[in-house]
Amino acid sequence: MSTYRRLLAFLRPHAARFAGNVAANALGAVLDGIAFLLLIPFLNTLFRQPQPIPQNRGWITDLLNRVVGAMMVPGQPMRSLGGVILLIISLVALKNFFLWLGGQFGASLQERITRDLRDAVFRHMLRLPLGWFSRMRTGQVMSRILADTEQAKAVLAEVATRSVQNLAQVVVTIVVLIRMSPRLALVSLVVAPVITAVLQPILRRLRRGHRVLRNEYGEITSVLQEVVSGVRLVKSFRGEPYEDRRFTGASGAYTRGMIRITRLSLLAGPITEVLGTVVAVGVLWMGAREIFAAEAGGAAAALDGGMLITFMVMLMRLLPPLKQLSQAPTVATQSLAAAERLFEILDEPTETHRDRGDRDATTLRSALAFEHVAFSYDGAQRVLDGITFTARKGDVIAIVGSSGAGKSTLVDLIPRFIEPSAGRITLDGVDIREIRLPSLRALTGIVSQDTVLFHDTVLANIAYGAAESFGRAQVEAAARAANAHDFIMQLPQGYDTVLGERGTRLSGGQRQRIAIARAILVDPPILILDEATSALDSESEHLVQQAIERLLAGRTVFVIAHRLSTITRATQILVLDRGQIVERGTHADLLARAGVYARLHALQTTPLQ
Numbered sequence: 001m002s003t004y005r006r007l008l009a010f011l012r013p014h015a016a017r018f019a020g021n022v023a024a025n026a027l028g029a030v031l032d033g034i035a036f037l038l039l040i041p042f043l044n045t046l047f048r049q050p051q052p053i054p055q056n057r058g059w060i061t062d063l064l065n066r067v068v069g070a071m072m073v074p075g076q077p078m079r080s081l082g083g084v085i086l087l088i089i090s091l092v093a094l095k096n097f098f099l100w101l102g103g104q105f106g107a108s109l110q111e112r113i114t115r116d117l118r119d120a121v122f123r124h125m126l127r128l129p130l131g132w133f134s135r136m137r138t139g140q141v142m143s144r145i146l147a148d149t150e151q152a153k154a155v156l157a158e159v160a161t162r163s164v165q166n167l168a169q170v171v172v173t174i175v176v177l178i179r180m181s182p183r184l185a186l187v188s189l190v191v192a193p194v195i196t197a198v199l200q201p202i203l204r205r206l207r208r209g210h211r212v213l214r215n216e217y218g219e220i221t222s223v224l225q226e227v228v229s230g231v232r233l234v235k236s237f238r239g240e241p242y243e244d245r246r247f248t249g250a251s252g253a254y255t256r257g258m259i260r261i262t263r264l265s266l267l268a269g270p271i272t273e274v275l276g277t278v279v280a281v282g283v284l285w286m287g288a289r290e291i292f293a294a295e296a297g298g299a300a301a302a303l304d305g306g307m308l309i310t311f312m313v314m315l316m317r318l319l320p321p322l323k324q325l326s327q328a329p330t331v332a333t334q335s336l337a338a339a340e341r342l343f344e345i346l347d348e349p350t351e352t353h354r355d356r357g358d359r360d361a362t363t364l365r366s367a368l369a370f371e372h373v374a375f376s377y378d379g380a381q382r383v384l385d386g387i388t389f390t391a392r393k394g395d396v397i398a399i400v401g402s403s404g405a406g407k408s409t410l411v412d413l414i415p416r417f418i419e420p421s422a423g424r425i426t427l428d429g430v431d432i433r434e435i436r437l438p439s440l441r442a443l444t445g446i447v448s449q450d451t452v453l454f455h456d457t458v459l460a461n462i463a464y465g466a467a468e469s470f471g472r473a474q475v476e477a478a479a480r481a482a483n484a485h486d487f488i489m490q491l492p493q494g495y496d497t498v499l500g501e502r503g504t505r506l507s508g509g510q511r512q513r514i515a516i517a518r519a520i521l522v523d524p525p526i527l528i529l530d531e532a533t534s535a536l537d538s539e540s541e542h543l544v545q546q547a548i549e550r551l552l553a554g555r556t557v558f559v560i561a562h563r564l565s566t567i568t569r570a571t572q573i574l575v576l577d578r579g580q581i582v583e584r585g586t587h588a589d590l591l592a593r594a595g596v597y598a599r600l601h602a603l604q605t606t607p608l609q
Helices: 003-009 012-037 039-046 059-071 077-126 130-135 138-180 182-188 191-229 231-236 240-265 268-297 305-346 407-412 437-441 458-462 472-481 485-489 508-522 538-552 587-593 596-605
Strands: 367-376 382-392 396-401 422-427 444-448 526-530 556-560 572-577 580-585
Touching: 003 138, 003 305, 012 039, 012 059, 012 077, 012 138, 012 305, 039 059, 039 077, 039 305, 059 077, 059 138, 077 138, 077 305, 138 182, 138 191, 138 305, 182 268, 182 305, 191 240, 191 305, 268 305, 382 407, 382 556, 382 572, 382 580, 396 407, 407 526, 407 556, 444 508, 458 472, 458 508, 472 485, 472 508, 472 538, 508 538, 526 538, 572 587, 572 596, 580 587, 580 596, 587 596
Parallel strands: 396 556, 396 572, 444 526, 526 556
Antiparallel strands: 367 382, 367 422, 572 580
16 A cells, blocks of 8 residues: 555545535635636726627636626626626635635644544554664654654645645636637646656655655754763763764754755746746737637637636636646655655554463462573574573562673563563463463563653652552552652652652652552562662662562562672572573572672672772
8 A cells, every 4th residue: 555545544534624625625716717707708898899708608608697797787897897896806705715714624634634643653652562662763763753743744734735725726727728718728738747747757856865864854863862861971971072973963964965855846846837837828829829810810719808818817827726736746755755654663563463362361370480481683693592490479580690691681571572582481381472461461560770750740650550540548558668658748749749751850769669669559460670779879779678578578579680689588599691591599509509690799799909
C-alpha cells in the first residue's frame, strides 16, 4: 500500500467533515463561475452590443436569461449595469462564505487527522520491544513523533483544504470554458499535462531529498536531547566546545539540505506560470484572430468581444489554482517523506503482535527456572550462554560479576523485555512465552539504581500504572514501609507535591525509596533489584536497605549488586563471567572455594595500600 493511501486511511473516521469540505468548496466554485459569466452581459452592455446575452450557447444562455434576463432593460444601460453589479457582489459574498465554511471543515479535519496519526504512532511505540529503543536514538524518536507528524499534516492540508478548493475551481472553470469555446478551451488545457511532465523529475529528487532532510533534523534533536540530559557531564568535563561543534555540524548539514530542497521546490511555481502565460497569450491571439476574420467576412463570430474578454479573465483566473495544484506534489513529497518515517515505526511488530502467550498467571507457586538459556543481539556473539538454575519461591538469587558479564541481560529475560535465543525459562513448569505478557509482567516488580520518576505528584509516581486500583491510604502505607513517608510529609504539599523532571528535587536515596514504595504497593511475587543501593551514601543505603528487607519478605528476589556485602544472606549467588555461570552457591560456600567470587570479595574488602 502506498504511503499516500495509508495516510488517507486516517481520513475515514472523519468522512463527514471531508464531505462538508468538498460540498462547501464545490458550491463556492459554482458561484464563482456564475459570477464570472455575469461579466458577459455586463461587457456587452458596456460595449453597446445589440444582444447583451449571447445566443445559442446552450446552458450558458439559459442560465444568463434566468439570472439577469429581467435586469436587461433596452435603452437603459446604466440601470442594466447596476443590477448586474449588485448581483455579482452578492454572488461573490456568498461564494466566500462557502469557501470560509469549507476552510473550517478542512482545518478541523487536518488537525484531527494529525492528532490521530500522532496518537497512533505514540501508542504503537509504547508497545515496541526494548530492542527497538536500544537501536533508536531518543532524539530521533522524538523527532518522528512530534516533527514528522506535524510535517505530515502538510499533505493533509493540501488534500483537505487547498487542493479540494483549487480542484473545484478548476473543474467548474474548465466546464464553462469548454461551453464558451471548445477549440480555445482544448488549446488552454494543453498546459496541464505539460506542467506535470516537466515537474516529475523535480518531484522524484524532492522525495529523496526530504527523506534525508528528516533524518538530519532527527540528528539535531538527538544532539540537543543528549546535551540537555547530560549537561552536568558537559560542564564537568568542559565539553562545551565539543558539543558546540556537534550541534553546529548537525545544524549546518540540515541547513545545506534545506537550501538544496528549497532551490528545487521553488522551480515549480515559475515553470507553471511561464507555461500558463504562454498558453493564455496564444489563446488571446487565436480568439482575436477569429473575431477579426469573422468581421472581415461579414459572418457572425463564434465569440463576441464580451465573451472573449470573459474567456480570458476566466483563463487567467485558472492559472493560480493550477499553479497551486502543480505545487501540491512538491508539498506532498516533503510530507510523504516524513510520513514514511512514521510508517516505519508503525510497521515495526509490537510486543503484543509477537506475543504468542495464551495463558494467564496470577502468582509464583513453586519456582522460576532457567533451562540452558542463551541470548545474543541480532544473532551476533552470545551475551548469555548455557544459563541453568532454579529460583524457588521465597529464594533470594544474587547475580554478581564484572561489568559486561550479562547480569542485566539475564534479569531482562524474566519479564520478557528480551527473548531467549535458545533454551527456555519456566514459571511453575510453564514456558513463560506461553504466558500473556501483561499477565507475566504483573508478577514482576523492578527497583533499579537509575530510578525513573515522572513530572507528577509523589502520589501519582508511587501509584504509577495502577492509580485507579489503590487509594491514598494504601499509597501512604507503602511509603511508610519504604521509609519514605517522613521525607514526603516534609515536602511543600506532601504527597501532592509535583516532582521535577526525573525527580531532580529529591536525593538519590529518596528516589530509591519512592521506587521501593512503588514496588511494595503493587506487591509483586517476583522482584528484581538492579544495583539498587550501589550509588548511595551510608545513611541513605541504611534506610533503603531497611525498606528492601521489608520488601523481600515472601517474594522471590533477583539482586544485582557490585557491593558484595549487601548479598551475604542470599539463598544462592550466581557468578557470571562472559555470559556464563562460572560459580554458584551461598556466600560462605563461595568464599571457601577461593574462586572468582572470593577474589571479587577480597578486592572490595582489602583496603588500598
